Amino acid sequence: MIRRVASRRVGHNGVVMKRMLLTPVLLCSLAWASVAPTVAQDAAPDAYTPASGDASVDRHLADINEYASRYPAAFADEMARYYAVPRAYVEAMQQQPDWTAGDIFMACALAQIVGQPCRAVVREWSRDHEGGWKAVAARLQAEPGSAPYRRLRSALDATYRRWDRPAPASEK
Numbered sequence: 001m002i003r004r005v006a007s008r009r010v011g012h013n014g015v016v017m018k019r020m021l022l023t024p025v026l027l028c029s030l031a032w033a034s035v036a037p038t039v040a041q042d043a044a045p046d047a048y049t050p051a052s053g054d055a056s057v058d059r060h061l062a063d064i065n066e067y068a069s070r071y072p073a074a075f076a077d078e079m080a081r082y083y084a085v086p087r088a089y090v091e092a093m094q095q096q097p098d099w100t101a102g103d104i105f106m107a108c109a110l111a112q113i114v115g116q117p118c119r120a121v122v123r124e125w126s127r128d129h130e131g132g133w134k135a136v137a138a139r140l141q142a143e144p145g146s147a148p149y150r151r152l153r154s155a156l157d158a159t160y161r162r163w164d165r166p167a168p169a170s171e172k
Contacts, residue, residue, distance in 0.1 A: 050102055051132020053144035059168040060156045061102030061133075067165065068094070068101030075101055078159060083108040085118045093122070106133050109155045113148045114140045 050061045068075035072094055080087040085108045093104045107125055108118040110133075125136050134144060142148035160167055 048100060048102065049132070050106065051134055052106065052137070053132070053134030054149070054153070056167075056170065057106075057133075057144075057153065057156065059170065060160075061100075061106055063165075063168040064102045064105050064159075065100050067163065072101075074163070075105075078162065079104065079108055082159070082162070083112050083118070083155075089118070103133075105159075109152055110137060110140060110142060113151045113155070114142050116140070 048062050048065055050058050052058050052061065064075070072091075076087050076090040076094065079085045079090040083105075090104060090108075093099050094101065103125065107121040111118040111121040114121075121136070121140065124139065125133075129136060131138075137143055137149060137152075140148075142152065157167070
């Protein structure tokens with residue numbers, strides 16, 4: 001009986017020793033797991049930045065990206081029905097790696113507001129978008145604060161009402 005108790009203690013001590021060695025490894029792993037997403041987000045060079053010149057519009061465009069990633073057909077329907085863009089064109093644009101749904105929305109909504117076809121604004125953006133959507137809108141005489149830009153904001157609001165989707169909250 002004494003022999004069994006002694007062997008159990010040795011076994012128990014062996015387990016305790018293993019636990020003592022594994023604890024720092026597990027703690028480091030847990031710490032890295034909580035930090036890794038933040039590091040990845042901070043280092044993400046391709047974070048969406050439409051640079052429209054209007055923080056509210058930027059939040060809407062980023063949110064449209066999220067919406068369209070979940071409901072690509074509904075997004076294409078919206079663009080075809082309310083922004084006079086052929087559905088096939090929107091679907092083709094959604095397949096382009098350099099175009100996001102927010103950019104597609106901005107191009108087609110802006111085109112409608114300034115009385116041009118969506119393809120013309122897509123070409124304008126593709127030609128030069130160094131200054132973001134703010135610069136493209138300015139070249140189309142629809143800079144932030146102008147009457148056409150206010151109509152763009154109204155178009156965003158109308159789209160969100162049709163989607164029965166709340167507007168993105170402002171960051172504080």
